[in-house]
Amino acid sequence: SYVLTQPPSVSVAPGQTARITCGGNNIGSKSVHWYQEKPGQAPVLVVYDNSDRPSGIPERFSGSNSGNTATLTISRVEAGDEADYYCQVWDSRTDHYVFGTGTKVTVL
Amino acid sequence: QVQLQESGPGLVRASETLSLTCTVSGGSFTGYYWSWVRQPPGEGLEYIGYIYYSGSTNYNPSLKSRVTVSLDTSKNQFSLKLISVTAADTAVYYCARVNFGGSGYARRFDSWGQGSLVTVSS
Numbered sequence: 001s002y003v004l005t006q007p008p009s010v011s012v013a014p015g016q017t018a019r020i021t022c023g024g025n026n027i028g029s030k031s032v033h034w035y036q037e038k039p040g041q042a043p044v045l046v047v048y049d050n051s052d053r054p055s056g057i058p059e060r061f062s063g064s065n066s067g068n069t070a071t072l073t074i075s076r077v078e079a080g081d082e083a084d085y086y087c088q089v090w091d092s093r094t095d096h097y098v099f100g101t102g103t104k105v106t107v108l
Numbered sequence: 109q110v111q112l113q114e115s116g117p118g119l120v121r122a123s124e125t126l127s128l129t130c131t132v133s134g135g136s137f138t139g140y141y142w143s144w145v146r147q148p149p150g151e152g153l154e155y156i157g158y159i160y161y162s163g164s165t166n167y168n169p170s171l172k173s174r175v176t177v178s179l180d181t182s183k184n185q186f187s188l189k190l191i192s193v194t195a196a197d198t199a200v201y202y203c204a205r206v207n208f209g210g211s212g213y214a215r216r217f218d219s220w221g222q223g224s225l226v227t228v229s230s
Contacts (some may be wrong), residue, residue, distance in 0.1 A: 043217070099152060
């Protein structure tokens with residue numbers, strides 16, 4: 001089965017840039033989506049199809065995908081961005097939905 | 109804007125059947141997959157399965173032998189049944205809508221319910 005690997009944690013100071021990686025075999029050939037999950041709340045889609053943002057998501061959230069790594073970038077980090085972030089792809093070969101291992105973003 | 113809401117027992121005995129229902133409001137069933145995702149305490153997200161409005165289904169291979177997802181369009185609901193549960197099935201269960209994207213390849217979960225904690229007791 002397809003595996004997506006994320007760093008367990010990322011720490012960033014307010015106003016700085018956080019980069020969260022999602023590694024997978026030839027992930028650049030897939031469409032990657034990112035979710036933000038705050039404690040006690042449901043996940044929220046923040047980036048879809050590698051780099052598009054749903055309505056209502058700040059432009060500070062952006063994404064890229066190439067080779068074996070996809071990246072979610074959060075610019076000008078705010079305290080409210082502290083959350084767990086998950087990447088996700090659809091494996092067309094098996095018609096299954098795969099989530100990454102998750103990254104906890106801590107705002108210092 | 110579509111809204112999803114899970115309902116069902118919060119406590120299930122080991123070896124019995126977990127049953128949850130998701131009520132959908134503010135949107136149509138057609139053109140989307142309707143899915144279940146779970147999250148054990150302190151762990152990550154795990155895809156369980158989906159149902160299309162036509163009735164076709166797809167399940168995570170690790171759960172396939174124990175899972176059934178069904179649809180009742182007359183009630184705007186879809187349901188999850190998981191048989192022979194153990195403590196490892198204790199989790200927050202989310203229902204979510206899968207958006208295909210224009211090409212059909214950008215399949216993502218674009219709307220989620222608030223989640224329902226189900227605890228399996230021995």
